[in-house]
Amino acid sequence: MKSENARHDRLKTLPPVLRGGFRPFFFGAAVWALLVVSLWVLSLSGRITLPTYFDALAWHRHEMLFGYIGAVIAGFLLTAIPNWTGRLPIAGAPLAALAGLWLAGRIAVLFSGIVSAPLAATLDVGFLAVFAFVAGREVLAARNKNFPVVIAIAIFALANALDHAEALGAAIPAGTGWRLGLGIVITLIALIGGRIIPSFTRNWLSKQGLKQGLPSQPDRFDIATIALTGIGLLGWVAAPAAPLVGGLLSAAGVLQLVRLSRWSGWRTAREPLVVILHIAYAWLGVGLILLGGSVFVPVIPASSALHALSAGAIASMTLAVMTRATLGHTGHELRADRLTMAIYALVTSGAIVRVTATLLPFDYTVSIALAGTLWGAAFLLFAVGYGPKLLGGRTP
Numbered sequence: 001m002k003s004e005n006a007r008h009d010r011l012k013t014l015p016p017v018l019r020g021g022f023r024p025f026f027f028g029a030a031v032w033a034l035l036v037v038s039l040w041v042l043s044l045s046g047r048i049t050l051p052t053y054f055d056a057l058a059w060h061r062h063e064m065l066f067g068y069i070g071a072v073i074a075g076f077l078l079t080a081i082p083n084w085t086g087r088l089p090i091a092g093a094p095l096a097a098l099a100g101l102w103l104a105g106r107i108a109v110l111f112s113g114i115v116s117a118p119l120a121a122t123l124d125v126g127f128l129a130v131f132a133f134v135a136g137r138e139v140l141a142a143r144n145k146n147f148p149v150v151i152a153i154a155i156f157a158l159a160n161a162l163d164h165a166e167a168l169g170a171a172i173p174a175g176t177g178w179r180l181g182l183g184i185v186i187t188l189i190a191l192i193g194g195r196i197i198p199s200f201t202r203n204w205l206s207k208q209g210l211k212q213g214l215p216s217q218p219d220r221f222d223i224a225t226i227a228l229t230g231i232g233l234l235g236w237v238a239a240p241a242a243p244l245v246g247g248l249l250s251a252a253g254v255l256q257l258v259r260l261s262r263w264s265g266w267r268t269a270r271e272p273l274v275v276i277l278h279i280a281y282a283w284l285g286v287g288l289i290l291l292g293g294s295v296f297v298p299v300i301p302a303s304s305a306l307h308a309l310s311a312g313a314i315a316s317m318t319l320a321v322m323t324r325a326t327l328g329h330t331g332h333e334l335r336a337d338r339l340t341m342a343i344y345a346l347v348t349s350g351a352i353v354r355v356t357a358t359l360l361p362f363d364y365t366v367s368i369a370l371a372g373t374l375w376g377a378a379f380l381l382f383a384v385g386y387g388p389k390l391l392g393g394r395t396p
Contacts, residue, residue, distance in 0.1 A: 129154075250288070350371050
């Protein structure tokens with residue numbers, strides 16, 4: 001007990017940015033997302049050539065998936081695991097080392113056309129592997145039931161390695177790595193979102209004095225929906241163009257929307273911190289339906305489906321979690337100010353423009369630039385508005 005109290009006292013003496021994993025990783029994720037989108041738009045317009053051994057599209061996809069989302073997952077889990085286990089958070093020098101390894105991976109991959117590509121792959125995959133080890137050690141030490149989440153992170157690291165291997169010329173079916181990585185993230189959103197969205201919604205509705213029709217925790221329907229989603233995504237990783245896979249994904253999307261409708265999201269219209277979670281989950285259902293439909297209907301671009309899942313579901317959900325967690329863990333009121341509402345509006349608008357880019361009455365490149373500008377502005381506002389809280393805000 002004395003040792004734990006001493007660790008807790010030392011935690012208070014650390015720079016604020018190193019007191020919790022959400023601080024460096026949420027800030028770094030936002031800045032990196034903004035940079036990746038900016039460089040991708042400049043590359044697409046022919047203004048720059050990226051110094052990476054990935055082609056420009058593959059680099060953009062890789063860095064948003066394994067770079068940005070990898071950082072958000074690390075920040076979220078490093079904050080959630082102490083709550084799960086009752087152990088003190090990873091902080092100080094170990095946290096700085098983890099964040100430094102993530103940053104080294106980002107720089108190495110960007111400049112991998114100049115420096116060693118295998119070194120870039122080692123640093124990049126190494127971050128996720130080390131993080132999976134650290135998270136697993138904490139969960140196992142407390143004999144906590146959330147070890148499957150650690151397994152998911154290990155598979156995410158494997159997906160990252162497969163994406164690098166394909167880029168290096170290994171005989172791997174095209175897209176296996178990034179599809180596996182995206183599938184893991186979507187599954188985590190279905191699992192964790194299915195816990196937090198009804199819980200936060202129920203808490204808010206209860207505070208408003210409502211007692212009827214409150215959302216409940218996952219039941220057999222939810223489990224069946226998640227299982228079908230997982231099976232469909234696994235099939236998509238192996239055979240993305242198979243008709244059976246398309247049917248499974250579309251069915252999973254419909255069930256996810258039914259699942260969402262059971263959480264009474266329309267009753268939370270006055271609370272942006274809760275509404276954005278429902279919007280993000282709606283993107284998940286729409287994205288799965290579009291992804292499945294693209295197998296059968298040629299006019300549905302697979303890129304639109306993928307961006308409904310990535311720019312829509314993943315970006316909205318991660319920003320929703322990042323804003324809420326930052327406010328809650330830095331002693332601020334859980335209230336969405338105008339800047340926060342602008343973040344939500346921009347990321348949603350950017351996703352809509354990107355998903356419908358082929359239908360808009362503009363040149364496709366202009367539509368992509370507009371989507372990137374709106375979407376990037378959301379992360380710019382997060383970095384500017386939430387950066388001071390993350391880097392120097394008080395700890396409750």
